[in-house]
Amino acid sequence: MEEDRVAELKEIARQVRIDILKMLAKAGSGHTGGSLSAVEIVTALYFAKMRHNPERPDWEERDRFVLSKGHGVPVLYAVLGRCGYFDRKHFETLRQLGSLLQGHPYSGLTPGIEVSTGSLGQGLSQANGIALATRLNRKDCRVYVLLGDGESQEGLIWEAAMTSAHYKIDHLCAITDNNGLQIDGPVSKVMAVEPIARKWEAFGWHVLEVDGHRFEEILAALDCAENTKGRPTMIVAHTVKGKGVSFMENQVKYHGTVPTPQELELALKELQV
Amino acid sequence: MVEMLGTREMYGDTLVELGSENEDIVVLDSDLSSSTRTSKFGERFPERFFNMGVSEQDMIDTAAGLAASGKIPFASTFAIFATGRAWEMIRQSVCYPKNNVKIVATHGGITVGPDGASHQCMEDIALMRVLPNMTVIVPADAHEARAAIRFAAKNRGPFYIRLARDKFPVLYSPDLDFELGRARVQRVGREATIIAAGLMVHEALKAIDLLEGQGLRVGLINMSSIKPLDRQAVLDAARTTGAIVTAEEHSILGGLGSAVAEVLAEECPTPMRRIGVRDLFGTSGEPQALLAHYGLTAQEIARAVGEVIGLKTGGENR
Numbered sequence: 001m002e003e004d005r006v007a008e009l010k011e012i013a014r015q016v017r018i019d020i021l022k023m024l025a026k027a028g029s030g031h032t033g034g035s036l037s038a039v040e041i042v043t044a045l046y047f048a049k050m051r052h053n054p055e056r057p058d059w060e061e062r063d064r065f066v067l068s069k070g071h072g073v074p075v076l077y078a079v080l081g082r083c084g085y086f087d088r089k090h091f092e093t094l095r096q097l098g099s100l101l102q103g104h105p106y107s108g109l110t111p112g113i114e115v116s117t118g119s120l121g122q123g124l125s126q127a128n129g130i131a132l133a134t135r136l137n138r139k140d141c142r143v144y145v146l147l148g149d150g151e152s153q154e155g156l157i158w159e160a161a162m163t164s165a166h167y168k169i170d171h172l173c174a175i176t177d178n179n180g181l182q183i184d185g186p187v188s189k190v191m192a193v194e195p196i197a198r199k200w201e202a203f204g205w206h207v208l209e210v211d212g213h214r215f216e217e218i219l220a221a222l223d224c225a226e227n228t229k230g231r232p233t234m235i236v237a238h239t240v241k242g243k244g245v246s247f248m249e250n251q252v253k254y255h256g257t258v259p260t261p262q263e264l265e266l267a268l269k270e271l272q273v
Numbered sequence: 274m275v276e277m278l279g280t281r282e283m284y285g286d287t288l289v290e291l292g293s294e295n296e297d298i299v300v301l302d303s304d305l306s307s308s309t310r311t312s313k314f315g316e317r318f319p320e321r322f323f324n325m326g327v328s329e330q331d332m333i334d335t336a337a338g339l340a341a342s343g344k345i346p347f348a349s350t351f352a353i354f355a356t357g358r359a360w361e362m363i364r365q366s367v368c369y370p371k372n373n374v375k376i377v378a379t380h381g382g383i384t385v386g387p388d389g390a391s392h393q394c395m396e397d398i399a400l401m402r403v404l405p406n407m408t409v410i411v412p413a414d415a416h417e418a419r420a421a422i423r424f425a426a427k428n429r430g431p432f433y434i435r436l437a438r439d440k441f442p443v444l445y446s447p448d449l450d451f452e453l454g455r456a457r458v459q460r461v462g463r464e465a466t467i468i469a470a471g472l473m474v475h476e477a478l479k480a481i482d483l484l485e486g487q488g489l490r491v492g493l494i495n496m497s498s499i500k501p502l503d504r505q506a507v508l509d510a511a512r513t514t515g516a517i518v519t520a521e522e523h524s525i526l527g528g529l530g531s532a533v534a535e536v537l538a539e540e541c542p543t544p545m546r547r548i549g550v551r552d553l554f555g556t557s558g559e560p561q562a563l564l565a566h567y568g569l570t571a572q573e574i575a576r577a578v579g580e581v582i583g584l585k586t587g588g589e590n591r
Binding site: 106107108114115116117118125126127128129130132134136155156159162166167 | 299320321323325326328330331333334335336337338339340341342343344346361362365366369370371
């Protein structure tokens with residue numbers, strides 16, 4: 001049963017990667033590496049963890065997902081499209097004038113996008129605000145937010161980290177997509193954020209570490225977070241930037257570039273299309 | 274004796290009023306709640322009051338999240354920290370997605386006084402006015418402040434309301450109605466019109482008295498709704514009096530004077546002067562001394578009116 005479920009999620013993840021690569025190649029610009037590193041995390045949330053209803057994106061009882069690292073939005077579009085929030089034909093229009101799919105998440109336009117991000121560091125505070133509102137409204141919802149490791153260089157992340165712990169927002173679970181690279185190079189060289197786990201612990205968070213590409217580990221951590229009361233949970237997910245396409249893995253270059261037609265062909269071959 | 278009433282005192286009381294009328298009203302502050310008077314709301318509704326500590330950026334984005342989930346957050350701190358420190362959060366998370374966040378800042382302008390330049394905000398109107406979807410209001414007395422705050426609570430979308438540290442003379446009655454984008458014509462003029470906001474409305478009234486002694490009938494518009502601006506009121510004043518002076522406790526760059534100049538330049542070029550802080554930082558001092566030091570006085574307004582009337586008639590000031 002559990003094995004079947006994981007196999008099913010792996011197949012969805014494969015499809016999501018294909019959609020990401022195709023939409024980015026078509027768009028001609030965008031962020032490939034950080035979309036691919038978060039595929040298992042976002043897939044696990046939408047297909048195995050969150051209570052949500054694509055027919056009713058504004059359902060009050062829904063769990064919320066905030067993509068704080070907004071440049072990774074292709075993975076979210078791929079997952080939302082596959083869930084049925086909008087027609088997947090929109091993938092082809094990514095980043096074009098008049099598209100439903102903006103270059104970075106825009107809540108004012110795209111069904112299923114909760115928060116407008118793209119300017120880094122701003123997602124966690126907004127997730128806190130959402131969580132405080134659902135608490136006041138006595139709604140039993142959970143709030144998830146995905147951060148980048150490079151993004152954690154933003155001071156606002158740590159202001160927000162204090163807020164989550166201070167207000168004991170235990171229905172909030174943050175995940176760091178710890179892929180180790182940012183646009184200018186390795187995070188450790190540009191501006192070290194390690195030890196990430198100890199930083200969050202020091203800020204009063206319950207911290208878990210997982211392999212961010214293993215569904216079993218991600219889902220176990222998400223369940224553990226749900227059962228943790230009195231403080232928020234941070235899941236540090238160790239990931240590989242560009243995961244799933246051999247020549248993109250751990251390559252800084254694919255932070256902000258997209259596959260050429262030839263590269264797309266090779267990548268799709270690797271993904272057994 | 275003119276009755277004096279604080280706009281921030283009125284803010285605190287109005288928040289308590291709103292809080293008991295509507296459960297969705299929530300309030301955030303960045304460790305200045307005793308100064309902004311949001312503490313009154315905090316004492317009455319502790320569950321709906323969030324002190325964020327000294328973190329204005331986090332305050333604005335948390336407010337955005339609360340708004341995204343149906344709450345009506347009022348976020349407050351001093352004007353420079355609200356609009357300067359957290360500007361990009363206001364742009365990205367409040368204005369762009371049209372989140373229903375009300376930013377009510379106190380301590381706008383030079384009359385913050387002894388705290389000096391770090392705390393004197395002469396840039397907030399410019400910073401907020403440039404943002405799409407933002408509404409900008411600068412009330413001229415406590416009753417107008419209350420009306421504007423109540424209006425903001427009832428109408429969806431981002432608002433910026435600028436209040437002051439010092440008390441203002443009372444100008445209006447407590448049952449004043451606020452109408453967005455509608456200027457208040459205080460005096461109808463003949464030779465010139467002053468368009469002012471906030472504290473400078475009161476200086477303008479004194480200037481009008483001075484000018485009356487010289488046989489000049491000068492009009493006055495309280496342009497509390499800076500965005501949207503009452504363009505028609507500006508054009509009517511320009512056409513009927515042919516000379517305009519703006520007055521604001523703000524930089525002459527980007528604020529009310531600029532907004533009025535934009536309308537006139539495009540639609541009705543008219544001789545004009547701007548009274549405001551002339552591209553300078555503030556400095557420590559008592560409020561009245563500072564107003565004199567930076568030329569934000571009735572005398573300066575009256576002088577500018579004389580000058581602009583001279584321009585209109587093609588006099589030697591041209």
